[in-house]
Amino acid sequence: MKLAILALKNLTRNRLRSLLTILGVAAGMFLYSAVQTMQHSLSRATESSAADTTLVVYRENRFCPSTSRLPEHYLPTIERIEGVREVIPIQIAVNNCGASLDVITFRGVPAEALQKYNPNIKVVEGSYEDFLARNDAALVGQHFAERRSLSPGDKFEAVGVNVTVAGIISSDSPQDENVAYVHLPFLQQASRIGLGVVTQFNVKVESADQLQRVADQIDETFKSDQQPTNTRPEKAFFAETAKQMIELIGFTRWLGLGAVFAVLGLVANAVLLIVRGRVKETAIFQTLGYSRLAIGTMVVFEGILLGLIGGLLGVFGAMTFFHLKSFTLGNEGLTLALTPSLSVTLTGLGVAVALGLLASLYPAWKATSRPLVQSLNA
Amino acid sequence: MSNLISIKSVTKTFTKGKTTIKPLEDLSLEVPRGEFLSLMGPSGSGKTTLLNLIAGIDTPTSGEIVIDGQDISKLSRAQLTKWRSVHVGYIFQLYHLVPILSAYENIELPLLLGKFSKAERKKKIHAALDLVGLSDRADHRPSELSGGQEQRVAIARAIVHDPELLVADEPTGDLDRESADSILSLLNSLASDHGKTIIMVTHDPKASAAAHRALQLEKGRFTEEGHLLTHQSPS
Numbered sequence: 001m002k003l004a005i006l007a008l009k010n011l012t013r014n015r016l017r018s019l020l021t022i023l024g025v026a027a028g029m030f031l032y033s034a035v036q037t038m039q040h041s042l043s044r045a046t047e048s049s050a051a052d053t054t055l056v057v058y059r060e061n062r063f064c065p066s067t068s069r070l071p072e073h074y075l076p077t078i079e080r081i082e083g084v085r086e087v088i089p090i091q092i093a094v095n096n097c098g099a100s101l102d103v104i105t106f107r108g109v110p111a112e113a114l115q116k117y118n119p120n121i122k123v124v125e126g127s128y129e130d131f132l133a134r135n136d137a138a139l140v141g142q143h144f145a146e147r148r149s150l151s152p153g154d155k156f157e158a159v160g161v162n163v164t165v166a167g168i169i170s171s172d173s174p175q176d177e178n179v180a181y182v183h184l185p186f187l188q189q190a191s192r193i194g195l196g197v198v199t200q201f202n203v204k205v206e207s208a209d210q211l212q213r214v215a216d217q218i219d220e221t222f223k224s225d226q227q228p229t230n231t232r233p234e235k236a237f238f239a240e241t242a243k244q245m246i247e248l249i250g251f252t253r254w255l256g257l258g259a260v261f262a263v264l265g266l267v268a269n270a271v272l273l274i275v276r277g278r279v280k281e282t283a284i285f286q287t288l289g290y291s292r293l294a295i296g297t298m299v300v301f302e303g304i305l306l307g308l309i310g311g312l313l314g315v316f317g318a319m320t321f322f323h324l325k326s327f328t329l330g331n332e333g334l335t336l337a338l339t340p341s342l343s344v345t346l347t348g349l350g351v352a353v354a355l356g357l358l359a360s361l362y363p364a365w366k367a368t369s370r371p372l373v374q375s376l377n378a
Numbered sequence: 379m380s381n382l383i384s385i386k387s388v389t390k391t392f393t394k395g396k397t398t399i400k401p402l403e404d405l406s407l408e409v410p411r412g413e414f415l416s417l418m419g420p421s422g423s424g425k426t427t428l429l430n431l432i433a434g435i436d437t438p439t440s441g442e443i444v445i446d447g448q449d450i451s452k453l454s455r456a457q458l459t460k461w462r463s464v465h466v467g468y469i470f471q472l473y474h475l476v477p478i479l480s481a482y483e484n485i486e487l488p489l490l491l492g493k494f495s496k497a498e499r500k501k502k503i504h505a506a507l508d509l510v511g512l513s514d515r516a517d518h519r520p521s522e523l524s525g526g527q528e529q530r531v532a533i534a535r536a537i538v539h540d541p542e543l544l545v546a547d548e549p550t551g552d553l554d555r556e557s558a559d560s561i562l563s564l565l566n567s568l569a570s571d572h573g574k575t576i577i578m579v580t581h582d583p584k585a586s587a588a589a590h591r592a593l594q595l596e597k598g599r600f601t602e603e604g605h606l607l608t609h610q611s612p613s
Contacts, residue, residue: 002490006479009478009479010478012478013477013478280474281474281476284470284474284476285487286459287433287435287462287468288462288463288468288487288488288491288535289459289460289462289463289464289488289491290459290463290487290491291456291459291460292455292456292459294491372435372436372455373430373435373436376430376435
């Protein structure tokens with residue numbers, strides 16, 4: 001413990017150098033955490049789990065929501081298929097069908113069916129009753145509201161649709177956080193699609209092991225219809241439609257790796273300079289009876305502290321940045337919210353500490369490897 | 379009085395490029411407990427090399443150095459480090475205090491290696507500060523002390539863990555006459571009143587005169603076979 005305190009005091013000896021090193025580490029760890037946040041958000045949006053029981057029914061060969069037009073009367077037919085628990089027709093309207101950082105998505109749903117279909121939706125501001133009471137009312141996802149600075153009672157216009165915010169919702173589904181739910185007939189009319197036509201059906205099945213069978217049966221049912229369907233799990237659709245986005249985010253992994261090496265080099269250089277500037281003092285400690293291990297530990301503590309302080313700044317800086325900015329990547333009507341997560345934060349701090357440790361091992365060895373007499377005469 | 383230090387036929391050689399240098403050659407010395415011994419000699423005479431060998435900072439090429447019954451010439455680097463932490467207090471010419479630590483914290487450094495409680499450490503540090511006359515400077519950093527006061531803190535750091543042997547390399551070399559006299563008087567008192575065995579390297583005949591015994595080194599050997607230059611029996 002005393003060695004750690006001494007290491008901390010040592011860092012204050014050359015404040016400017018320590019500060020610059022910490023800022024460099026913070027910048028590197030900010031970049032690393034930003035990349036990890038993107039990777040983590042993408043994993044959450046595309047990797048299926050046993051808890052995923054939602055299928056999405058689109059028009060076959062759909063490119064964008066506007067190209068998927070399914071008759072609303074498919075609903076009772078789908079509901080009758082064995083294994084289907086709940087079905088909801090959804091009309092989608094988006095401002096931008098390509099990859100975009102500022103995508104606005106309206107989801108038109110039968111108002112009275114929304115909470116039954118998705119009980120996990122919680123109205124955190126405003127009320128569900130206000131949503132039911134007004135035709136032009138919207139329930140806005142928290143990230144959407146943060147991005148647009150919306151509160152209950154506010155009116156806003158996008159994609160040619162004017163709505164009034166009835167409530168702000170939170171949900172455990174990332175997709176719900178980035179959309180505005182509106183009444184289905186209202187959106188059908190406002191977006192000039194026309195009544196009776198929807199973009200998709202979201203289908204909840206009894207259990208994950210029935211997903212494939214139900215999907216096959218739905219597509220088989222409408223195979224010969226005028227509007228054939230393509231049914232797949234929601235995350236699988238996202239993984240397919242957002243291929244370019246996924247490739248781009250995949251590339252950022254190299255940026256993260258670059259940031260890691262930059263931090264490693266920066267801390268190693270700083271600790272090496274510290275050690276070189278204190279050759280004689282290290283020898284004095286050895287003369288007093290401090291072992292090579294104790295002195296090496298002190299050097300390693302300094303490296304760890306540089307990594308930890310810079311890591312705290314960078315990782316929490318990235319967390320705050322993503323929290324405040326509420327970035328959402330959109331593609332073909334599906335959205336990917338770049339949300340900070342505790343696991344990314346903790347991993348980032350762990351990486352920062354590990355880099356500090358790794359970067360100071362060579363300087364620590366260097367500090368104690370010279371013959372004592374030589375160091376005393378340095 | 380028994381000998382604390384017994385050096386037998388010690389030779390030290392090292393190579394510098396293609397040249398072999400022999401700073402000490404077949405040197406023997408005995409130092410009784412409680413003696414304040416001064417080593418004098420011109421630059422390159424081997425006095426600092428001898429001091430480093432006695433302090434366990436360096437090892438001889440051949441010969442035997444027995445201190446308090448233990449042959450330290452046979453110890454490994456790690457063993458020597460541990461041995462130093464218990465048996466030796468080292469006083470440097472330029473004090474070498476850690477600038478970011480207070481006088482109290484500097485003196486505490488050797489005690490952190492032992493199994494002392496915080497209260498025990500505090501008691502020992504205040505006793506050492508009292509002994510060197512700096513009780514009122516415990517919280518001062520080295521930059522807030524005069525050269526003489528810094529050397530007193532360094533002496534307190536050397537004695538705080540109560541080693542029997544103190545080695546001092548030109549302890550007054552960087553001080554004015556008044557401060558130097560005060561430090562020499564303190565060292566003499568540590569030997570005479572507290573039973574410490576002190577080996578001091580100095581260029582200064584006045585400093586040497588403060589010791590119980592002084593030996594002259596030249597080219598790695600004691601001149602006149604280690605005859606006494608001055609002698610005051612340890613009391």
